[in-house]
Amino acid sequence: RDSIAASLAVPSEKSLKGKTSPGSGHPYIAMKGPKPSAPPADYGAVELGAKDEGSNGIATEEDRAKQRGKPSWKDLPPLMFPWFLFGMVLISTSLVQGQALCFLSVSASLLLSCGFLLYSRAPPWKVLAFVCLGITLVGWAMGLYDEAKYLYPFHFYDRSPSYLSVDPNSKPGSVADAGFLQFQDGTHVDSTRGVGFVSGSLWCAAPVVMNETVTSAAYWAVGKDCCRERAWFNCGNAMNHSVRSGVVIRDASPMLKGELPQYEQAARMAAETYGINVPENPVFIRWNDTPEANRMWYWNNAVSFVVYSLLVFSLLAPIFLSLLICTGASLFGMEASAQFHPEKLDLISFSFDWTPRAYPGYLRQDLLNSRSFWTGEVIEDYIFHAANRHVYLSCLLSHPSHPYQKWHRIVVAAVATCVSWALIAAVSVYTISWLARTLAMIFFCLIFRNSLKLIFLSYGIQTEPDLAVHHAATAGSEFSVNQLGVVLMLVLLGVSVMATCSALVNASSASSDTTFGEALSASSDVFMYMYVLDFLVDLCTPYLGKDTWRGTWAIGFFGRWVNERNEFESAKSQNQKFRWNSLGAEVFGVRAGKGKADKTGASQSGSYLLPHGKVQTTKDETKKTG
Secondary structure, three states: OHHHHHHOOOOOHHHHOOOEOOOOOOEOOOOOOOOOOOOOOOOOOEEOOOOOOOOOOOOOHHHHHHHHHOOOHHHHHHHHHHHHHHHHHHHHHHOOOOOHHHHHHHHHHHHHHHHHHHHOOOHHHHHHHHHHHHHHHHHHHHHHHHHHHHHHHHHHHHHOOEEEEEOOOOOHHHHOOOOEEEEOOOOEEOHHHOEEEEEOEEEEEEEEEOOOOOOEOOEEEEEEOOEOOEOOEOOOOOOOOOOOEEEEOOOOOOOOOOOHHHHHHHHHHHHHHHOOEOOOOOEEEEEOOOHHHHHHHHHHHHHHHHHHHHHHHOOHHHHHHHHHHHHOOOOOOOOOOOOOOHHHHOOOOOOOOOOOEEEEOHHHHHHHOOOOOOOOOHHHHHHHHHHHHOOOOHHHHOOOOOOOOHHHHHHHHHHHHHHHHHHHHHHHHHOOOHHHHHHHHHHHHHHHHHHHHHHHHHHOOOOOOOOOEEEHHHOOOOOOHHHHHHHHHHHHHHHHHHHHHHHHHHHOHHHHOOOHHHHHHHOOOHHHHHHHHHHHHHHHOEEEOOHHHOOOEEEHHHHHHHHHHHHHHHHHHOOOOEOOOOOOOEOOOOOOOOOOOOOOOOEOOEOEEOOOOEEEOOOOOOOEEO
């Protein structure tokens, strides 16, 4: 007992001076407040004012695993991620016109799900990976259903022409492509010759005539449950003879039950009853309906379908958590092992720290380098990676100590979006090719986002990689002259591009009759393109290693994650002092900024073993080759 107590004795601050924490190569950190009963965990964040655990100040790994396994806020990001994929695929498939964005979003979600299945380790994470794959396919199917049921008719009526001053005695073939008809003065519905056809509901039809003496009718006002079986028809306020227009009924949706067969049967009954001649292809009109109201009905139903689907599937997270509790499993309740590194879980934080925390100084450089590997569970690592990298999500969810601050990201995201939006609006006015527009969308969304971020990181951010510790509350809070200059330059760029695009669109308005505001409205899908492309490109971008990773190539997030995982776990398994290294900068993306560590990986604050071959020893020792 005495020997164990002696081995666990806490060294004094004086004895720790100049020494490094085991397994990290970083010095111990003396902080104000209660003295910790043990050195900070390897690479773990130090929470200010934390109290000792246990009566003797030492908690066993089993106790820590039980504590991590309890439901808490840290479970929320991975549990909500399947719902997030579902929403991205559903919205891209249903509410955005065209198949390009649907293909991109489904591809990104499937790539993520397959990567999770391949690299997840613990059984709960494997199950979560299967859920991601299944929910992606469900979202795709529901998006196609919503599009076919509501969006097909919406786009059909949006493109269909309107005809004015139509003669009710004209042949219906002359307006065969019509979406809206307005008849000549004096035209009205002959309500006295209306008929109701009973087939579940009461399907009503009455002839549109100039006078009641006509013996043929090519145009019929129709409706449902708004007439009697004989001689009374008041659908769409048909008895008001000042009304003389309506929306042409088309069975444009392959999913909605067709109405035309019932209306045709009602018109045939009226023709037989009152001796009216009906041509082969009569036109059926929903009387007193407007094109705007008709389109909005389809659009509102499509949006309602998406909203209700998202609300229902948001229950997936509590259901999955309940299943974990009932089975005695958890996402983070495993003990530390060669494949799970809970000490890194302490570094992961989203958005803001609600209690003051301090982080090791090297973390800021790793965040700038978009380090991929952290805990050993690929889903958790990817969520943290996306929260710090995505053009929109990172504006809210990035790590509180990230040097690339939230307000930096907001400026870059706003300017990149406005510039891409204006350019796509101008391109859409001058070309009718969907392929050219889609390629321009992809090019502008990627080039401006990455270019503006590169400018900000290169000239607006200074890092201090040699700091042993830093506080998240003060990370990147300084506002330098460089940052002010970069912000003004980006804003000026955005205003200039939008003004130029506005002039180009207005110059073409003489031929196209399209204003800049209308062009912007028609190009609002640029937001979803930027949102989805950021995920897809991150999964496919080649990376070229630097420093100790020089000459190493990887493809996308999963390629980097595997390389960094192998590097870290190999050194950790040998119980070596080491400093983990981010793989490097993107080939077609952003480099890490100015605060790059030296190529040997050495730091003034300690000694590190670099698994690729060199050892930086202490001052009293000589340099050796590993």
